[in-house]
Amino acid sequence: MDSQRNILLIALLFVSFLLFQQWNADNSPQTQNQTAAQSAMTQGDVPSHSGDSATIPGPSSSDKLIHIRTDVLDLTVDTLGGDIVEAKLLAYDNELDSSDPFVLLKNEPAHQFVAQSGLIGANGIDSTAGRAQLNAEQKEYVLADDQDELRVPLTYSKDGIEYTKTFTLHRDSYALEVSYTINNLSEKPATVQMYAQLKQTLMDDGGSLTMPTYRGGAYSADDEKYNKYSFDDMADKSLNLSMKKGWAAMMQHYFVSAWIPEAIPANANEETPSNNLFSRTSQGQGYIGVRMPSETVQPGSGLTTTAKLWVGPKLQDKMEATAENLNLTADYGWLWFIASPLHKLLSLIHGFVGNWGIAIIILTFMVRGVMFPLTKAQYTSMAKMRMLQPKLQAMRERFGDDRQRMSQEMMELYKKEKVNPLGGCLPLLLQMPIFIALYWALMESVELRHAPFFGWIHDLSAQDPYYVLPILMGVTMFLIQKMSPTTVTDPMQQKIMTFMPVLFTGFFLFFPSGLVLYWLVSNIVTLIQQSIIFKQLEKKGLHSK
Structure with a gap:
């Protein structure tokens, strides 16, 4: 030879x-027309708490926005529901030598990509009537030079129950915590369930023969360290998995957004409720996310439920420190054991x-x-x-x-x-x-x-x-x-x-x-x-x- x-x-x-690689790209879902995307923006984004993938109609966006800025992130939050509707990565240029930062999450008619979270259940504040209009004391929140942590609370009251949604961000970090504190001042028990999901307009991968890329969903669960779940997969069959630990993500070339719920203790008995991983498509939009177990708050008591959100570049060491197997979204394919x-x-x-x-x-x-x-x-x-x-x-x-x-x-x-x-x-x-x-x-x-x-x-x-x-x-x-x-x-x-x-x-x-x-x-x-x-x-x- x-x-x-x-x-x-x-x-x-x-x-x-x-x-x-190009065959895979050619067989990915194609971008939906703009009319369908705009139609989807008028629909509600609240998953059913019954465990299925139904969508509850209702308004999902408003013009009441607040801005949160750290040294690496510039977020825009819609106070109707408290969704993150824009995320700018300040350390990454949108284009080479551009003065504009890269925008990962966005709320545009042709391309919507937002990180949503809320409370459903009997006493949830997200329902068929729409999303709760949360209250913020300021319109701008900025991490000061002498601060390492920034906390942004949004409040809401209903039927004697006080709800506080808090965003906690850290210096030099693309991981933030989103928590709900429920203070039950009523005379009856209150039942709530937190959900967190990513919503994005259905798009193709956008790759080429010499640079094949992937845009779509991915997840990690108990028995699966890392698995892609494309928009085509979501359209064919909705995910509905129980898991004690894991995450749900949407990824693209170089960047990823992922919701990480609180893990269920490994020694928990079989009757302990698990997190639920779900996906669906609707009106030209793809969804992937998690429902956390239902919680009951007794009268005169309170509780806090939290999920983490990674929104940033595929920095493997930092992702690995944030959640187990999240670093695998830097996808090296079947030769990962050599590439890594x-x-x-x-x-x-x-x-x-x-x-x-x-x-x-x-x-x-x-x-x-x-x-x-x-x-x-x-x-x-x-x-x-x-x-x-x-x-x-x-x-x-x-x-x-x-x-x-x-x-x-x-x-x-x-x-x-x-x-x-x-x-x-x-x-x-x-x-x-x-x-x-x-x-x-x-x-x-x-x-x-x-x-x-x-x-x-x-x-x-x-x-x-x-x-x-x-x-x-x-x-x-x-x-x-x-x-x-x-x-x-x-x-x-x-x-x-x-x-x-x-x-x-x-x-x-x-x-x-x-x-x-x-x-x-x-x-x-x-x-x-x-x-x-x-x-x-x-x-x-x-x-x-």
């Missing part, structure tokens, strides 16, 4: 991988060098250094196979169409010469998972979003604007071909192999520059390793062009 065929195999595997350590190593290197592009270069040298024994075995096997070509050709002439005899003689020759005919292919197959895992590690790393390298590369998550890196990558691939020994004599195969660098260059023109940088540096390392290996083989008399 020679290097040209190895390159062809890489191309086939890689293109097949990209086509599979690569990302951690990349982050560690960045901590020393301070530049993500340089960190990618160092990581590439480290990965290729670890794989050097495989590379050496590959080229050694290729060289031995090339040296056996005259004997193999003589066998073909001698045995003609007797394939069985030819196969037996070939195996005897391989055994005698201690050659593994798959020795040049197996190292390549072992390298491919590493490349694909690193592909996802770079694709899913929000740290690379708008991260500059040097010169003309201002964003490692975007394509090279002048295509310099892809062209250099193609040139190095061509040089690798020229340096490698070949047994291919068929003119058509030779033309195909010659065309491979051009094909790869065409693909990589539209790839994120961080990934192209990795491939380019990997090719340079390959050229260096080839020179070293071939010199060693020449001393053994194995290498000859």
